[in-house]
Amino acid sequence: MSTRFSVVSKPRPASGFPLTEIPGSTSGAISEKLVQDRYRSLSQSVSDAPKKESAATLEQKLFDALVNAKVSTSHVAMHLENEWRQRLFRQLDSLMAIEDWDASDAPLEGNSFSTFLRTILFLRPKRAPGLGMTSTGEIVAAWTRDQDRLTMEFGNADQVRWTLSRVDSGGRERAAGETYADRMEQVLAPYFPDRWFER
Amino acid sequence: MSVVNIPHEHHVIRYASWTKLRKDENDNVLGILPDALRLREVETSLSTTWIEWFDGPPQNQYLNAVEMIRRTMSVSPRGGMSKANVGNLRELCQTENVSIRIVHEPTDENDAHASIRRLPRDNLDLLELLAAEAFTETILNRDLP
Amino acid sequence: MENNYGRPPITEAVVEFRLLAPVDANLVQRIGTSFNSFYPRSEDLQEIEFQIGPAGAQTRRTGLVGFKRTNVDANEIVVIKAGSLNIAQLAPYPGWDHFIERVRRDWKLWRSKTNYRDLARIGVRFLNRIDIPHGAGEVTFVPKDYVLVGPAIPEAFGDLKAYHVNAVLRSEDLRADVTLNSGTVESPLLKHSSLLLDIDIGRIEDMPKKEDDIFEFLEAVRLEKNRLFEACLTEDSRKLFL
Numbered sequence: 001m002s003t004r005f006s007v008v009s010k011p012r013p014a015s016g017f018p019l020t021e022i023p024g025s026t027s028g029a030i031s032e033k034l035v036q037d038r039y040r041s042l043s044q045s046v047s048d049a050p051k052k053e054s055a056a057t058l059e060q061k062l063f064d065a066l067v068n069a070k071v072s073t074s075h076v077a078m079h080l081e082n083e084w085r086q087r088l089f090r091q092l093d094s095l096m097a098i099e100d101w102d103a104s105d106a107p108l109e110g111n112s113f114s115t116f117l118r119t120i121l122f123l124r125p126k127r128a129p130g131l132g133m134t135s136t137g138e139i140v141a142a143w144t145r146d147q148d149r150l151t152m153e154f155g156n157a158d159q160v161r162w163t164l165s166r167v168d169s170g171g172r173e174r175a176a177g178e179t180y181a182d183r184m185e186q187v188l189a190p191y192f193p194d195r196w197f198e199r
Numbered sequence: 200m201s202v203v204n205i206p207h208e209h210h211v212i213r214y215a216s217w218t219k220l221r222k223d224e225n226d227n228v229l230g231i232l233p234d235a236l237r238l239r240e241v242e243t244s245l246s247t248t249w250i251e252w253f254d255g256p257p258q259n260q261y262l263n264a265v266e267m268i269r270r271t272m273s274v275s276p277r278g279g280m281s282k283a284n285v286g287n288l289r290e291l292c293q294t295e296n297v298s299i300r301i302v303h304e305p306t307d308e309n310d311a312h313a314s315i316r317r318l319p320r321d322n323l324d325l326l327e328l329l330a331a332e333a334f335t336e337t338i339l340n341r342d343l344p
Numbered sequence: 345m346e347n348n349y350g351r352p353p354i355t356e357a358v359v360e361f362r363l364l365a366p367v368d369a370n371l372v373q374r375i376g377t378s379f380n381s382f383y384p385r386s387e388d389l390q391e392i393e394f395q396i397g398p399a400g401a402q403t404r405r406t407g408l409v410g411f412k413r414t415n416v417d418a419n420e421i422v423v424i425k426a427g428s429l430n431i432a433q434l435a436p437y438p439g440w441d442h443f444i445e446r447v448r449r450d451w452k453l454w455r456s457k458t459n460y461r462d463l464a465r466i467g468v469r470f471l472n473r474i475d476i477p478h479g480a481g482e483v484t485f486v487p488k489d490y491v492l493v494g495p496a497i498p499e500a501f502g503d504l505k506a507y508h509v510n511a512v513l514r515s516e517d518l519r520a521d522v523t524l525n526s527g528t529v530e531s532p533l534l535k536h537s538s539l540l541l542d543i544d545i546g547r548i549e550d551m552p553k554k555e556d557d558i559f560e561f562l563e564a565v566r567l568e569k570n571r572l573f574e575a576c577l578t579e580d581s582r583k584l585f586l
Binding site: 042043044063066067070071074075076077078079080082085089093114117118119121122158181182 | 351352353354355358359360385414416417418419423428430434435436437467468469473475523532533534535544546585
Binding site for chain 2: 131
């Protein structure tokens, strides 16, 4: 039996809704006919239309990573101020410019960027961070106020590595750790993060 | 060949690509990120270039070191040349009970190559300390003659 | 669902024109190129063939079927295939007036390249995601407090953890089918739960042929999908979009 679809077998739409699955069914119980009919009856969601497998060129990899990051941002764009989103896109364009790219570095990891977005939308800093990347493709957010520095490296599955140093009347204080995004607020609280997050 | 420890009062330059530079939200460069000092899987020491290996007044030594980096590495206009004092690097590591060695280790391409050995691979706190307090002078490649 | 909400929950809006007879592959290529100035980034689309046999299901890529073109911000998209033109907007949704202006522009360009083609279907689809913050200490919520579409399940089954509802309804006024999908989805936000509300309105009969008639139909669809969207929501839900 051979059937043609102009969709991938299990796309992940912008909404996260598994379009190939008939609601209420387990995927194994879906008849091919139902899947086919379902596609034909809907206007095709385009954000996850199937695409050609990426060419292995660095330029293509960077392009794909950049587009993926922007599409990920679109998933939560209604929760981001326009100015924030536009600044973020400028930073991403700059960060992944091929003319400055170190070819031995991995392109931006989508899971790392998702953790970044989730953390930012959870902490809601008024001041945007400067952005960087690790050699392994993890995004890095850095806030700097005079000599006070806060740096976060975003891993998979909401993992965040962080380090900070701040100066007060008692001298320089440093701290570092690894935690989950939803713990960052409590973790940073003793260090008065408004120092970095307020405009 | 005997190992030459680089004197405390001397300096090294570490090249950091654009993604490893610490910036503000408007992409103004403020220094380097800890990852600029993190050893990759295949590395056992951190590569730098010894400024005082070159002859001449300090500014010439610095520019010669930059030129050596440009000749021997793939550098971009927005990559950063970050300078650190060797003694300061050692002392900062010592405060964390890490005893690094900074040695002259010429390569086929770079006679002034210096390696920072025994740097922990994954001590984010220490790498941030070095990025903040040792590599205190970072200039974009494009802003240097 | 429109600009009267400060934070409309639309994650994707799509207008689709489906052709009665496909155009040839060379023309698809030329059409794709003609959209370059509006959508500078292009990705090739490939067809997948599913083969189900004794050895199980296998997939095989069979060839180029079209192009997905995006703007620099990757939130304005056009998909050009031999059998269809899809114009989509990802969040942030700029409002219908802005969106339909782009649809009209792209439609005109596409039609100028293809000459006139009879349409097999015109569809409008809006995917909405309603992000519901957890209250202090709460990790559960009652979906019907936010969306009035859900399964009818006897209480004997206990707490509802996840669901999906799919319904196809008829709009005689529009001579169109309305496909409604709603259910729980993974939230992209921490300490939130999310619900999907996906409304697709598509017409396959008495197809309008003139441009004015096509866009008049789209306007009518817009009013209907707004009416249906609002009918699916509760006041608690609307508060989340302000």
